[in-house]
Amino acid sequence: MPKRSFHNYTVYILSNKKNGVLYIGVTGGIEDRLRxxxxxxxxxxxxxxxxxxxxxxxxxxxxxxxxxxxxxxxxWHRQWKINLIETENPEWLDLANYWVL
Structure with missing residues:
Protein backbone atom coordinates (compact mmCIF):
# COMPACT_ATOMS: atom_id res chain seq x y z
CA MET A 1 0.00 0.00 0.00
CA PRO A 2 1.50 3.37 -0.94
CA LYS A 3 2.17 5.84 1.83
CA ARG A 4 -0.36 8.67 1.81
CA SER A 5 0.93 12.22 1.93
CA PHE A 6 -2.35 13.50 3.36
CA HIS A 7 -4.34 11.81 6.08
CA ASN A 8 -7.92 12.52 7.02
CA TYR A 9 -8.98 12.20 10.65
CA THR A 10 -12.26 13.38 12.10
CA VAL A 11 -13.38 14.41 15.56
CA TYR A 12 -17.14 14.06 15.74
CA ILE A 13 -20.08 14.51 18.08
CA LEU A 14 -23.11 12.22 17.97
CA SER A 15 -26.43 12.74 19.70
CA ASN A 16 -29.82 11.07 19.91
CA LYS A 17 -31.83 14.32 19.64
CA LYS A 18 -31.54 18.07 20.10
CA ASN A 19 -29.98 18.73 23.51
CA GLY A 20 -29.78 14.98 24.07
CA VAL A 21 -26.85 12.81 25.03
CA LEU A 22 -23.48 13.68 23.52
CA TYR A 23 -20.83 11.23 22.35
CA ILE A 24 -17.44 12.49 21.21
CA GLY A 25 -15.11 10.33 19.16
CA VAL A 26 -12.20 10.38 16.73
CA THR A 27 -11.71 8.25 13.64
CA GLY A 28 -9.71 7.85 10.49
CA GLY A 29 -12.81 6.86 8.50
CA ILE A 30 -15.96 8.75 9.46
CA GLU A 31 -18.35 7.01 7.06
CA ASP A 32 -17.36 3.54 8.23
CA ARG A 33 -17.40 4.62 11.87
CA LEU A 34 -20.93 6.03 11.54
CA ARG A 35 -22.06 2.83 9.84
CA TRP A 76 -15.47 20.90 28.15
CA HIS A 77 -18.61 21.70 30.10
CA ARG A 78 -21.77 20.36 28.49
CA GLN A 79 -23.05 23.86 27.65
CA TRP A 80 -19.82 24.70 25.81
CA LYS A 81 -20.32 21.61 23.65
CA ILE A 82 -23.92 22.57 22.95
CA ASN A 83 -22.83 26.09 22.01
CA LEU A 84 -20.21 24.65 19.63
CA ILE A 85 -22.79 22.41 17.96
CA GLU A 86 -25.36 25.19 17.65
CA THR A 87 -22.83 27.60 16.13
CA GLU A 88 -22.55 25.32 13.08
CA ASN A 89 -25.75 23.28 13.31
CA PRO A 90 -28.48 25.16 15.23
CA GLU A 91 -31.22 22.67 14.30
CA TRP A 92 -29.12 19.64 15.29
CA LEU A 93 -29.62 18.12 11.85
CA ASP A 94 -27.96 14.83 11.00
CA LEU A 95 -25.00 16.06 8.96
CA ALA A 96 -24.52 12.60 7.46
CA ASN A 97 -27.98 12.60 5.83
CA TYR A 98 -26.48 13.22 2.40
CA TRP A 99 -23.75 10.61 2.67
CA VAL A 100 -24.16 7.06 1.47
CA LEU A 101 -23.78 5.00 4.61
Missing amino acids: RHRSGEGSKFTKKYQAHLLVYFEGFQYINDAIAREKQLKN
Whole structure:
Protein backbone atom coordinates (compact mmCIF):
# COMPACT_ATOMS: atom_id res chain seq x y z
CA MET A 1 0.00 0.00 0.00
CA PRO A 2 1.50 3.37 -0.94
CA LYS A 3 2.17 5.84 1.83
CA ARG A 4 -0.36 8.67 1.81
CA SER A 5 0.93 12.22 1.93
CA PHE A 6 -2.35 13.50 3.36
CA HIS A 7 -4.34 11.81 6.08
CA ASN A 8 -7.92 12.52 7.02
CA TYR A 9 -8.98 12.20 10.65
CA THR A 10 -12.26 13.38 12.10
CA VAL A 11 -13.38 14.41 15.56
CA TYR A 12 -17.14 14.06 15.74
CA ILE A 13 -20.08 14.51 18.08
CA LEU A 14 -23.11 12.22 17.97
CA SER A 15 -26.43 12.74 19.70
CA ASN A 16 -29.82 11.07 19.91
CA LYS A 17 -31.83 14.32 19.64
CA LYS A 18 -31.54 18.07 20.10
CA ASN A 19 -29.98 18.73 23.51
CA GLY A 20 -29.78 14.98 24.07
CA VAL A 21 -26.85 12.81 25.03
CA LEU A 22 -23.48 13.68 23.52
CA TYR A 23 -20.83 11.23 22.35
CA ILE A 24 -17.44 12.49 21.21
CA GLY A 25 -15.11 10.33 19.16
CA VAL A 26 -12.20 10.38 16.73
CA THR A 27 -11.71 8.25 13.64
CA GLY A 28 -9.71 7.85 10.49
CA GLY A 29 -12.81 6.86 8.50
CA ILE A 30 -15.96 8.75 9.46
CA GLU A 31 -18.35 7.01 7.06
CA ASP A 32 -17.36 3.54 8.23
CA ARG A 33 -17.40 4.62 11.87
CA LEU A 34 -20.93 6.03 11.54
CA ARG A 35 -22.06 2.83 9.84
CA ARG A 36 -20.70 0.86 12.80
CA HIS A 37 -22.34 3.15 15.36
CA ARG A 38 -25.68 2.84 13.60
CA SER A 39 -25.49 -0.94 13.39
CA GLY A 40 -24.79 -1.17 17.14
CA GLU A 41 -21.10 -2.06 16.80
CA GLY A 42 -19.65 1.43 17.38
CA SER A 43 -19.76 1.67 21.15
CA LYS A 44 -21.91 0.50 24.04
CA PHE A 45 -22.83 4.11 24.84
CA THR A 46 -24.13 4.98 21.38
CA LYS A 47 -25.99 1.68 21.20
CA LYS A 48 -27.62 2.16 24.62
CA TYR A 49 -28.70 5.76 23.99
CA GLN A 50 -29.29 5.47 20.23
CA ALA A 51 -26.85 8.36 19.64
CA HIS A 52 -26.66 8.09 15.86
CA LEU A 53 -27.09 11.69 14.70
CA LEU A 54 -23.88 13.30 13.48
CA VAL A 55 -24.37 16.82 14.81
CA TYR A 56 -20.81 18.16 14.58
CA PHE A 57 -17.43 17.23 13.12
CA GLU A 58 -13.97 18.67 12.45
CA GLY A 59 -11.31 17.37 10.07
CA PHE A 60 -7.59 17.03 10.80
CA GLN A 61 -4.55 15.99 8.81
CA TYR A 62 -2.65 14.52 11.76
CA ILE A 63 -3.96 11.98 14.26
CA ASN A 64 -2.17 13.67 17.18
CA ASP A 65 -4.06 16.90 16.50
CA ALA A 66 -7.35 15.03 16.25
CA ILE A 67 -6.77 13.16 19.51
CA ALA A 68 -5.79 16.38 21.29
CA ARG A 69 -9.00 18.06 20.09
CA GLU A 70 -11.11 15.05 21.13
CA LYS A 71 -9.62 15.18 24.63
CA GLN A 72 -10.16 18.93 24.80
CA LEU A 73 -13.83 18.61 23.84
CA LYS A 74 -14.39 15.77 26.29
CA ASN A 75 -13.15 18.04 29.09
CA TRP A 76 -15.47 20.90 28.15
CA HIS A 77 -18.61 21.70 30.10
CA ARG A 78 -21.77 20.36 28.49
CA GLN A 79 -23.05 23.86 27.65
CA TRP A 80 -19.82 24.70 25.81
CA LYS A 81 -20.32 21.61 23.65
CA ILE A 82 -23.92 22.57 22.95
CA ASN A 83 -22.83 26.09 22.01
CA LEU A 84 -20.21 24.65 19.63
CA ILE A 85 -22.79 22.41 17.96
CA GLU A 86 -25.36 25.19 17.65
CA THR A 87 -22.83 27.60 16.13
CA GLU A 88 -22.55 25.32 13.08
CA ASN A 89 -25.75 23.28 13.31
CA PRO A 90 -28.48 25.16 15.23
CA GLU A 91 -31.22 22.67 14.30
CA TRP A 92 -29.12 19.64 15.29
CA LEU A 93 -29.62 18.12 11.85
CA ASP A 94 -27.96 14.83 11.00
CA LEU A 95 -25.00 16.06 8.96
CA ALA A 96 -24.52 12.60 7.46
CA ASN A 97 -27.98 12.60 5.83
CA TYR A 98 -26.48 13.22 2.40
CA TRP A 99 -23.75 10.61 2.67
CA VAL A 100 -24.16 7.06 1.47
CA LEU A 101 -23.78 5.00 4.61
